Amino acid sequence: MPYIPTRWGRTNRPKAPDNVDNRPTGYRHVTGASGLAGLNAVLSAEGTGSLRANLGAYQTENQRYAHIMTSGSATITDVCLYTYAGGYWQSFHTGSTVHGGGKVHVGANSHRVVEIYGADWISVVTGSGGAVTLAFSTF
Numbered sequence: 001m002p003y004i005p006t007r008w009g010r011t012n013r014p015k016a017p018d019n020v021d022n023r024p025t026g027y028r029h030v031t032g033a034s035g036l037a038g039l040n041a042v043l044s045a046e047g048t049g050s051l052r053a054n055l056g057a058y059q060t061e062n063q064r065y066a067h068i069m070t071s072g073s074a075t076i077t078d079v080c081l082y083t084y085a086g087g088y089w090q091s092f093h094t095g096s097t098v099h100g101g102g103k104v105h106v107g108a109n110s111h112r113v114v115e116i117y118g119a120d121w122i123s124v125v126t127g128s129g130g131a132v133t134l135a136f137s138t139f
Contacts, residue, residue, distance in 0.1 A: 014067045014135035017058040035125050036080050039089040043082075055123075057082070062118040063136035068104075069111045074130025076106035079114065082121035089123070092116070 042055055060066065068076055079092040092104055094114065106112045108130070116122060126132055 014065075014137045016133070016135050017060075035078065036089055036091050039080055039082070039123055043088060057121050057123045058134055060116060060119055060122050060136050062120065063138055064115060064118060065113050065137050065139075066116045066122055067111065067113050067133075067135040067137065068106050068124065069133040069135070070106050070108055070130060071133070072130030073108050073128045074132050075108055075127035076104065076112075076124050076132065077127040078125040079104040080123045080125065081116060081119040082123075084120050092119075 039055070039057065066079070068079070070076060080089045081092045082089045092114070093102055094104060104112070104114055108128075122134065124132060124134070
């Protein structure tokens with residue numbers, strides 16, 4: 001019987017949330033969430049068991065980086081993170097908002113890599129149609 005790892009560990013290259021690469025053209029890789037308020041409302045109503053892909057939430061496997069890719073007219077207007085330690089969803093900001101940091105935005109036909117510091121779950125808020133893809137890596 002082959003060895004099956006029992007922990008996530010380091011990831012040498014970006015991997016998709018479901019470990020399936022190269023989806024067919026036109027397939028919407030991830031589903032965007034309705035926003036921070038909607039994520040927290042579902043969380044308080046249903047608990048952590050409600051965190052799943054059909055709500056637009058994806059497990060990061062505690063990786064360090066999120067690769068957020070858009071195709072066509074798709075854009076990302078916000079990235080939300082959830083940690084078990086914090087217990088609720090937060091809008092992710094890059095750096096201090098006082099010193100020019102702000103919400104993560106990804107334009108059309110773009111690839112942006114952001115450090116998510118090992119957050120447990122991620123969700124993106126999409127601004128328009130098109131394909132949105134997520135991948136996670138340690139390096």
